Amino acid sequence: MSEMTMKQAAERALGLIDLTNLNDDCTPADIETLAARSSTPHGHVAAICIYPRFIKQAVGLLKDSPVRIATVVNFPEGGEDTRDVVRQTEAALADGADEIDLVMPYRAFMDGRRGFAETQIAEVRKVIAEPAQLKVILETGELKDPRLIHLASETAIAQGADFIKTSTGKVAENATLEAAEIMLNVIRETGIENHRPVGFKPAGGIRTVAESQAYLALADKLMGQNWISSATFRFGASGLLDAVLAEIEGRSNVSTESY
Template identity: 35%
Template sequence: MSSTAPTSPQPSPAPERGGAPASLSDVTASDSALRRFLHGLPGVDAVGLEARAVSLGTRSIKTTAKAYAIDLAISMVDLTTLEGADTPGKVRALGAKAVRPDPSDRTAPAAAAVCVYPDMVATAKEAVAGSTVKVASVATAFPAGRAPLAVKLADVREAVAAGADEIDMVIDRGAFLAGNYRKVFDEITAVKETCGTSARLKVIFETGELSTYDNIRRASWLGMLAGADFIKTSTGKVAVNATPANTLLMLEAVRDFRAQTGVQVGVKPAGGIRTTKDAIKFLVLVNETVGEDWLDNHWFRFGASSLLNDLLMQRQKLATGRYSGPDYVTVD
């Protein structure tokens, strides 16, 4: 992993209306064509995938490279609160922490975004005003995605109207697992259209419910064909969330998609990533699989909250040589 800052991300060619790039428009022309394409993708070698993920996770990152990786990871965190007990005060505090994660050290980078429910978007926008921090909002009947399309689109419109920079939507896993790929594709394209030009779209698969790596690969391509700006592993609300193996598989998918279409898509592992050691393993996966083009928060994010505290504590330890303990950071 290079210790030099990555270059600014270059815009990808815009897909045609409806999501699919021109080079793949034929595969989304009908339900049968979409099914043939998705089931024609190469099968996943589960043993090989998991072995490569484990192997990359053993890479040792030291000293200057570790300091760079910690700051990079901080800048990629989507600081998240998605609880029924969320209050405006809690969201404002989270926004302040995203803007200045370590009030005692102004050299610490800001987080990438604050992620909240649609009704908290306006509060979050006020909290991060004047900063580089984006406001993301979960929508489309998060986390289950079990609602009529009209309700899902109303959810998105509310968030975008309140100023959301990013929309994190969940797919209908029931439709996907039933093989109704066209329904999932059409919902993603409708949400993408509702986002307009003001909000980027992250598509959440809930990989823990998709059962197989083959399904995760199909979902990745389905999301990208429909116009996703990011593909995201999980809601963080189920037992199995982001893992090195499922994230590696999604990174391979975005690499292959760009090679075939010229369109670059981001990746967001979410849920279960709690320590600096974990975060660095994921950054190694990015560097070794898709390269430095994705080592920027425009293309890679961590969906986490507790992760930020550990990153800050490890950052402080590198700077001072001592470990301050959990009282050094705020309790979210």
Template identity: 45%
Template sequence: MKQMNEADQQLARQAIGLLDLTSLSGDDDAERIIALCQRAQTPFGPVAAVCVFPRFVALARRTLDSLGGQAIRVATVVNFPHGGANVASVVAETLEAIDAGANEVDLVYPYRSLLMGDAQTGLSMVAACRDTCAGRARLKVILETGELRDPQMIRQASQDAIAAGADFLKTSTGKVLVNATEQAVRIMLEAIAERGGLVGLKAAGGIRTFDDARTYIELARSRFGTAWINADHMRLGASGLLDELLAQLECPVGGEA
């Protein structure tokens, strides 16, 4: 593995601080979640958040706190992964997750409803979850852009989610064939720009390499500038990316590992 130059080292450190370190596998157990939380504190600084299923929120919070990681957020997912249309059920799920200690809620937007011509369900669901999260948790809305596919659909979902009160727009669940793409992120960034850059962006799904991280950070930087690139505005959702970033940063200077 070739040694990174100084600029790449700085970018890799920045990417760690933007990372939502994620474990959303069907066979997740307590041991895996504890190990995830232990990895969240790195020699190069903490990740932004750990993202786990709702049933592991309380465990993740306790584990992080016991390790001195009080500043690391606990994120969870609701209406996941299929993006159903039952607003009341999703609100109940959101409230339960916040009561368990979630700092951030990643809500799957009811994208199938939009594809069938129903925009109101998405507006209502995001607004209801926004009210539930108000003052207690950050709301990140997963648009599932790979399923929406059409640029105009991605634009409408982005605009509607922002209008209904999303704090972040997120590309994907990582559970479908097409996840984060440069095209989708460009459309989402434009919708965010239309509202003054006040809403954040989370690129997630298929982000595994340093070059993937660089691509999405640079897209956001080119749109909003360097100062915008922080954990309040930009996230990278991934499970395997941290290992690559650490391997790159820990490579001995002037040689190969």
């Protein structure tokens, strides 16, 4: 397996980015900027990830674009009112969202209430019809224990997740290679019995091409070099796009944007 160059990593990463603005002070003008940034001279990102209140605006801005619209529900706390989370999901889909990033009730899961987490994911899954997709955010930086991360990954996949995602980007520890390895191994282990593809999304704190390269290399190693595509792998990031474009264009990147 030949080692990819930084430019190759940047070129691969571009079409895998869920270009994200989940800042508390996000405005409609910020969404206009995000939508404009989503298509570049070198290709487009996979999706933009935004708060539900901006979905209708984004649908209008991206009506002629292949870029998908992702939004978050039960975000960022991972609360326990499942009926409300289902209503959030239904409203987001009605407004035009293509992808739902659900924060699983990870505190309940950590307290041993696995069945509660299973039920919430399953109830949300029921209202998401193809081609819309469900990404389940595990909040691995809070779960911490590798055994819990492994079990949470299995649980989300068993209840119908199309992707499992590391983090909200709103806690002290977000995406790590250690959590990524556990999650990718679960995807690999469960792939045969599921008979359906499940994707992986590291999110939070990935800002440089070198960081993205490390995740791509890990996925290549564990899943095979032909596995990665926008259907199976996403980066949840904001500042990464600037770094990727700078690398592709051979200029220095000065962005300090965070997730």
